[in-house]
Amino acid sequence: MVEKNNNIKADINKHLKEEEKFKEKWLEEHHPIDIAEALSELDSSRLKEFTGLLKTENLADIFEEAEEDLQIDILKTKSSQAIIEIFSHMAADDITDILGLLTIRKRKELLRHMKQDDALVVRNLLGYDKESAGGIMTTEYLLLNKNLTTTEALKKIKNIAPDTEIIDTIFISDNNKKLVGRVDLRDILSSADDKKLESLMADNLIKVAVDVDQEIVAQQVAxxxxxxxxxxxxxxxxVGIITVDDIIDVIEAENTEDLYKMHGVDEEESSDTSLLKSVKSRLPWMFINLATAFLATFTVALFQDVISQVVALAAAMPIVAGMGGNAGTQTLSIVIRGIALGEIDFKDNWKLLFKEALVGIINGAATGLVTGFILYLMYGNYYLGLIIFLAMILNLLIAGMFGFLIPLALQSLGIDPALASAIFLTTVTDVFGFFVFLGLAKTFLIYLI
Amino acid sequence: MVEKNNNIKADINKHLKEEEKFKEKWLEEHHPIDIAEALSELDSSRLKEFTGLLKTENLADIFEEAEEDLQIDILKTKSSQAIIEIFSHMAADDITDILGLLTIRKRKELLRHMKQDDALVVRNLLGYDKESAGGIMTTEYLLLNKNLTTTEALKKIKNIAPDTEIIDTIFISDNNKKLVGRVDLRDILSSADDKKLESLMADNLIKVAVDVDQEIVAQQVAxxxxxxxxxxxxxxxxVGIITVDDIIDVIEAENTEDLYKMHGVDEEESSDTSLLKSVKSRLPWMFINLATAFLATFTVALFQDVISQVVALAAAMPIVAGMGGNAGTQTLSIVIRGIALGEIDFKDNWKLLFKEALVGIINGAATGLVTGFILYLMYGNYYLGLIIFLAMILNLLIAGMFGFLIPLALQSLGIDPALASAIFLTTVTDVFGFFVFLGLAKTFLIYLI
Incomplete structure (x- = not known):
């Protein structure tokens, strides 16, 4: 891929001096998205020079596939009139996304210059939440009345085909314009005699409301x-349709978001974010994390007298906390994925909580036994081994329960279940783990000295 | 959703006594996947009774959408002859997936009973790696010669349409049967006069080799x-095509895998895995984690004499380790997503490593300053504050570097970059964090007592 793009980059540089004919052929041979990727590495004067050489139609193809940053850079090199011309080759939903990136002033100016009908559609789309079905849908669909015959339908389809995004699915409305079904183009093509569309229609139509969150839409499509x-x-x-290629973008974005949020990374960050932006985005989470880390410190500080008498406790502390944190994060990962995929069934909640608690007890006992034995060998005191055995059972029990409860609690509060869940969880397992372990040590102190 | 399925469950129970006509209509009104979901909660005798009432065609629709467990349960209730009949309504790639779940003996028996042509296709598909392009492709595509005219093409399409998965994209071969391009059905439908397919063909065809990993296929499609x-x-x-609905399954599976592997959860686990399986899948990771936790313990044990003299160190330990672990996991999350989305560019590696190191130093200094100040207030010793300030800068520097290097190192070794990366990382940040912090404390011990 990288090599391919380097070729495109070399070609772009050549282009700036080449004749028309080579350019046409070259544009046909390369995918607009590969060209857009290569363009994103040009400086602004070369970008202006190159985009100036393209026909509006070709530029629109590349523009549509470009990342937001490049789109803004390209728009900066163009007059309002030229932008409107680019828009005339694009779908209303893509225009809406781009207008969303501009200042309100620029947006209003462009809308004023657009054809009235187009501007109306775009204004309408701008009204929907960016992450709702309305925000990601396109208005280019095929809708036919159920009373049309297949011959009539095929004639209409032939006329509309060049302007619509999807033609193999035709949506069907009744006489009140309500959506009542869908027909596959294959069924129209292969139906032997002239049938009414209604007779080819499947009954079990899956649809979504315009204000539904994009994550739910993605779940339904999947x-x-x-x-x-x-x-x-x-x-x-x-009012619109959502095609599966846009759904893939939603799924990838939601997956990134879940992983990032779980670990306190801003969803906008990626591997090419600048240093300053990265620091700004991650530092707030580091401070939240610091605040929770101090809770663990205060817990340990409560037992300083015990530690000063049995220093072996300080060495064993990382095991109790670390094992709790990791066991809890296992549970957390499963629950967060389960929610994201729509698999967690709320009526089964208590059963699942009970299961996670049991997994915690069993895994805590298994690893605690080994830990206890090794510590006994290291320090020759089997009470120390017994204490860590008990502490690990209790901490992994708590870890399993909180790994399950934290994302569900966040969700029921209307907060993204992944948000900082790993940070909350490790706070619980650190504080509780230290408290149980050092508390048990304090109780049985006379056996440890 | 849950409520809907409960209705289907009630209906299923009713069905077992209802007349034919109601059944036909009911099957049309419900989506096979919803019926499959409801069936998965029936016990085996009721399942057998219900599936026995269905026409093979309807059963095949439901069977195709069922989870693997239910597919196996349904097959158990059927004779080989009945299974072959179900297969006759299914695509070769779906049959292949199911045969992959059966014992070799049962698989051979079924293949023997299938039509020879179908068996040949399935045998061929069984030869591909399950997670390669060949393993997820279907063999039901439309391939036409480039010299056909649009009228000839349309006639062929009408005939083939009922049996193929995708009809809006027609693939084009040359006279040597090589794949040379694709044509959209819309262009065939709307082309005014009788053109050769070759003239409608786009040049920039994106294709994949049959042995390519499914994750790469998904990246290309996205x-x-x-x-x-x-x-x-x-x-x-x-040799086949891969449709986007199968790609969505791949993307979701790979995302689950990344999140799970990062935290040491088996990819097969989900919220409905049984207790015993969960324990079995997670316990090995807990033991690996325990082994790494002991490395931290041994590190602390090296400094027991220092801790016994300055117990405040034990209280501050969780901060150094915890902050390092969390900062490193932020970097890790970004790099793992970058690799999964194909965004990490290897020629930029050193630049990115340098950036992550700098973010670590800056965030370490910022949070270290606050931590140092609070510890100074708690214990009245500003050397303690200075030591933790330095330790946090160094630990977050290391965290950023290893958060970046661990997944890339795993990838260059041919191992999944997410595999246990969080566990490796926290081992590094724990061991290094304790070593630096306690090492500094030992060096400046006279100022701390």
Whole structure:
């Protein structure tokens, strides 16, 4: 991939001096997204020079596939009139996304210059939450009345085909314009005689409401193996469709978000974020983490007199805390994925909590036994071994329960279940782990000295 | 969703006594996957009774959508002859997946009973690695010669349409049967006069080799917004296609795998795994984790004399280790996602390593300053504050570097970059953090007492 892009970059530099014919052929041979990737590494004057050489149509293809930063850079090199021309080759939902990146002033100016019909569609789309079905849908779909015959339908489809995103799924409305079903183009093509669309329609239509969160939309598309899902308003009228390629972007974004949030990383960050932005995005979480780490410190400080008498306790402390943290994070990972995939079933909650608690007790006992034995060998005191055995059972029990409860509690509070969950969890396992271990040591102190 | 499934469950129970007509209509109204979900909660005798009532065609629809466990349960209730009949309604790649779940004996028996042509395709598919392009592709595609005209093509498409998975993309071969391009059905439908397919063909075809890993396939599909990607053999001959709905399953599986592996959870585990399986899957990781935790313990044990003289050190230990672990996991999350999304560019490696190191130093200094100040207030010794300040800078520097290097090192060794990376990382930050902090304390011991 990298090598390929270097070739494209070399070609781009050549282009700036090449003749028309080579350019046409070159554009056909390369995928717009590969060209966009190469363009993102040009400086602004070369970018302006190159985009100036392209036909609007070709530029629009590349522009649509570009990352947001490059889109903004390209727009900076163009007049409002030129931008409107680029927009005329693009779908309304893509235009909406780009307008969302601009200042309100620039956005208003561009909307004023657009064709009235197009501007109306875009204004409408701008009203939806960016992460809702309405925010990611496109308005280019095929909707036909259920009373049309297959011959009539095929004629309409042939006319509309060049302008719509999906043609193998045709949505069907009743006489009140309500969405009532879908028909596959293959069924229209292969139906022998002239049938009404209604007779080819499947009954079990999966659809989503326009205000539903994009994560739910993605779950539905994944569950029912859809290539396109219709979006309806409250009156059950089709207002847009969401295609599966946009769903993949949603799934990848939500997965990144879950992993990042769990560990306190800002969702905007990626491997090419600048140093300053990275520090800014991660430092707040480090301070939250510091505050929770001090809770562990205060817990340990409560037992300083015990530690000063039995220093072996300080050496064993990392085991109790570390094992609790890792066991809890195992549970956490499973619950967060279960919620993301829509697999966690709330009526089974108590059963699952009980199971995680049991896993904790069993794994705590198994690893605690080994730990206790090794510490006994190291320090020759079997009470120390017994204490760590008990502390690990209790800490892994707590770890399993909190690894399960933290994401569910966050979710029921309307907060993303992944948010900082690993930080909360390790706070619980550190504080509780130290408290149980050092507390037991204090209780049995006379056997340890 | 849950409520809906409960309705289906009630219906299923009713069915077992209902007449034929109600059943037909009910099957049409519900999506096979919802029925499959409800069936997975029936006991085996009721399952047998219900599946016995269905036409093979309907059963095949439900069977295809069922989870693996349910598929096996259903097969157990059926004779080989009945299974072959179910298979006759299914695609070769789905049959292959199911045969992969059975014993070799049962597999051979079923293959013997299948039609020879079908058995040949399935045998061929069984030869590919389950997680390669060949393992997830289907052999139901449309391939036409580039010299056909649009009218000839449309006639062929009408005939083939009912039997193929994707009809809006037609793949094009040359006279040597090599894959040379693709044409959209929309372009065939809307082309005014009778053109050769070759003239409608796009040049920039994205394809994958049959032995490529499914994660790479998913990256290509996501990058180029494809709904279907062709799979070719070494001679560039089309051997199958992969549709986007299967890609979504791959993406979700790989995401689950990354999150799980990072934290030492078996990829097969989910929220409904049994207690025994969960213990079995997680316990090995807990023991690996225990071994690494002992490394931290041995490090602390080296400094027991220092701790016994300055017990405040024991209280501060969790901060140094915890902050390092969390900072490192932030870096780790970003690098693992970057690799999964194909965004990490190896030529930028050293620049990125340098950046992560700098973020570590800056965040270490910022949080170390606050920590040092609070410890000074708690214990009235500013050398303690200074020591923890220095220890945190060094530990977060190491955390950033190892958070970056561990996944890349695993990847270059051919190991999944997520595998146990969080466990390796916290071992490094624990051992190094304790060593630096307690080592500094030992060096400046006279100022601490």
């Amino acid at each position: 569950k029912y193996d859809l290539t396109v899902i219709p979006v309806v308003n409250k009156s059950d009228i089709l | 990058k180029y917004d494809l709904t279907v990607i062709p799979v070719v053999n070494k001679s560039d001959i089309l």
